[in-house]
Amino acid sequence: MSHNIYLYILVMAGVTYLIRMLPLTLIRKEIKNKTIRSFLYYVPYVTLAVMTFPAILSETGSIWSAWAALATGIILAWTGKSLLQVSVSACLVVFVWELILL
């Protein structure tokens, strides 16, 4: 059976869109349940933390440049620097680190 690439793309896009769209359109009201509200409050922090560590450690050429980027990101974010500043600084640290040390 031969497959059509455009049909593949359609299947991928359709499933992915439904996953995102259903909660946003079906949950139209504020959820009153305190536990669910609390759960949803914590979701972004847990999800983003889990996705950041330890994944960041294997993104660069060496684990040390990755640690340097992580530390830079945490310190700058802690001191209230903007999204762009934190993000670009992390990239620069890796670039300069690998330029000097590798």
Next chain:
Amino acid sequence: MKNTNRLAFARGMRDGIPIALGYLAVSFTLGIAAKNAGFTAVQAMLASLTNNASAGEFAGFTLIAAGSGYLEVAVMELVANARYLLMSCALSQKLAPETSLLHRFLISYDVTDEIFGISMAYPGKLNPFYSYGAFAVAIPGWAGGTYLGVLMGSLLPGNIVRALSVGLYGMFLAVIIPPARKSRILAGVILISMAASYAFTRLPYLADLPAGTRTILLTLLIAGGAAVLFPHEEAYDEP
């Protein structure tokens, strides 16, 4: 466009810049995977334009390269992207209840890890135009990177790709760290999340879990535990 909407759009564009840069690096390698699966540059770009999902697209391309059927691909997308279900649930509470269905349909188009992150960090209720501003910058980065990845393969110097690839993590930190400074509970939740995530990549059996499944499992466990132990009245922080 109303003035507040225009400001929100501009703000979204500004916050979309680091996302677009990070996307460029990730989608570039995604393009290489698409090429291996037999996609042309335009087809790969179309896939990125309609999917906006890194893990989902990677997984899909891999299956397609192996000649899998449509159903298999559909199930794989469901698994690889299930975390977006949780994110959209959280995002639904960040929208004003009167937000129109049209806005909801449009926002759903690009609920990614990164756009979700900055949307939750938006002060107060989310203005849909903030999302659209971020989309306007991030989506061309994502689709364009995929297109270039197919065409140019490994032409971009490795040190630049590696440097750009931490940009997305830097952004995640910029979203989760500042509120943690004000709340010890939140700081604890973040630390536990990272520690547990590390443990899950090391422990036998658990280490075999795909990253997406790990993220969902830990989110349910830790956010669930925190919700029971430390109830938080609001679904998001007021500015």
